[in-house]
Amino acid sequence: MVDKSIVGTEMGGGSMVVERGKIMEFARAILDENPVYFQETDAPAPPTFTMAGAHWPSGSGGGGAKLADLGLDLLRVLHAGQEYEYLGEIKAGDSLTSRAVISDVSEKEGKRGGTMTFITSETTFTNQRGEDVLKARTILVQTSKAAS
Amino acid sequence: MDRVSVHFEDLQEGDEITDWPPVENISRSHFVRYAGASGDFNPMHHDDTVATKVGYPSVFGHGMFSAGVLSHYVTDWVGVGNLRKYAVSFRGQLYPGATLSFKATVTKKYKEGDENRIDATLQGVDDKGTVIINGSCTAALPSRG
Numbered sequence: 001m002v003d004k005s006i007v008g009t010e011m012g013g014g015s016m017v018v019e020r021g022k023i024m025e026f027a028r029a030i031l032d033e034n035p036v037y038f039q040e041t042d043a044p045a046p047p048t049f050t051m052a053g054a055h056w057p058s059g060s061g062g063g064g065a066k067l068a069d070l071g072l073d074l075l076r077v078l079h080a081g082q083e084y085e086y087l088g089e090i091k092a093g094d095s096l097t098s099r100a101v102i103s104d105v106s107e108k109e110g111k112r113g114g115t116m117t118f119i120t121s122e123t124t125f126t127n128q129r130g131e132d133v134l135k136a137r138t139i140l141v142q143t144s145k146a147a148s
Numbered sequence: 149m150d151r152v153s154v155h156f157e158d159l160q161e162g163d164e165i166t167d168w169p170p171v172e173n174i175s176r177s178h179f180v181r182y183a184g185a186s187g188d189f190n191p192m193h194h195d196d197t198v199a200t201k202v203g204y205p206s207v208f209g210h211g212m213f214s215a216g217v218l219s220h221y222v223t224d225w226v227g228v229g230n231l232r233k234y235a236v237s238f239r240g241q242l243y244p245g246a247t248l249s250f251k252a253t254v255t256k257k258y259k260e261g262d263e264n265r266i267d268a269t270l271q272g273v274d275d276k277g278t279v280i281i282n283g284s285c286t287a288a289l290p291s292r293g
Binding site for chain 1: 171187231
């Protein structure tokens with residue numbers, strides 16, 4: 001059981017620079033040879049590029065909760081899904097800041113018994129001009145027994 | 149700048165896109181390259197010792213690796229920059245040696261403001277027929293106008 005009162009909890013924010021080399025590396029990793037990602041200027045970020053934000057400091061030292069602080073048992077937590085809403089362009093050279101909030105907690109009975117708890121964390125990315133350019137939702141699932 | 153291969157007029161609700169070339173011979177190299185690009189170094193995706201210890205037959209791909217590869221088929225189809233929403237859920241593990249095939253089905257065609265939009269469902273399956281990933285997308289398509 002995860003306490004539903006965690007909805008609304010602010011998670012740590014972060015920041016990342018959208019680097020041209022990282023765009024090329026990411027495009028290759030998703031087997032995408034579209035020349036638009038390899039151009040010298042204004043290369044766009046692939047749709048799931050902000051996953052690479054994991055390389056950047058999370059900024060959680062500046063306040064905000066971590067998953068373990070929310071009563072989640074990380075050994076039983078899996079990444080169930082991911083959703084993106086594209087609000088504006090993200091290009092090489094942009095500087096993004098992000099802030100995340102727990103936006104939903106729901107429960108479902110698992111097929112083999114036990115309860116699965118779905119936790120949604122919504123991250124909003126804002127560029128250097130103060131424009132919100134992306135909303136990314138990460139859906140985590142915590143199983144009632146240890147994952148096997 | 150976009151390699152758009154489809155226009156709004158070309159698509160009807162119910163249309164299926166099934167001719168995307170499959171990704172053959174999924175390998176550990178794919179997972180390692182995605183780990184480096186994304187920064188997700190969960191050992192389940194590169195360390196067989198860890199993966200087999202908890203009962204998996206071997207390492208398996210990051211859900212977001214499949215999601216990334218699928219997104220590249222989608223942007224090849226609708227054009228980079230035309231994607232408005234993209235959502236995926238992870239259904240099964242992608243193992244080395246698998247062949248991964250994707251398809252899309254147009255579910256809705258409509259106007260939103262001054263944009264011509266489509267919604268589509270997406271799916272990726274391996275060569276055993278196991279669903280690896282389900283998804284959906286919304287795109288604004290250019291008109292032949």
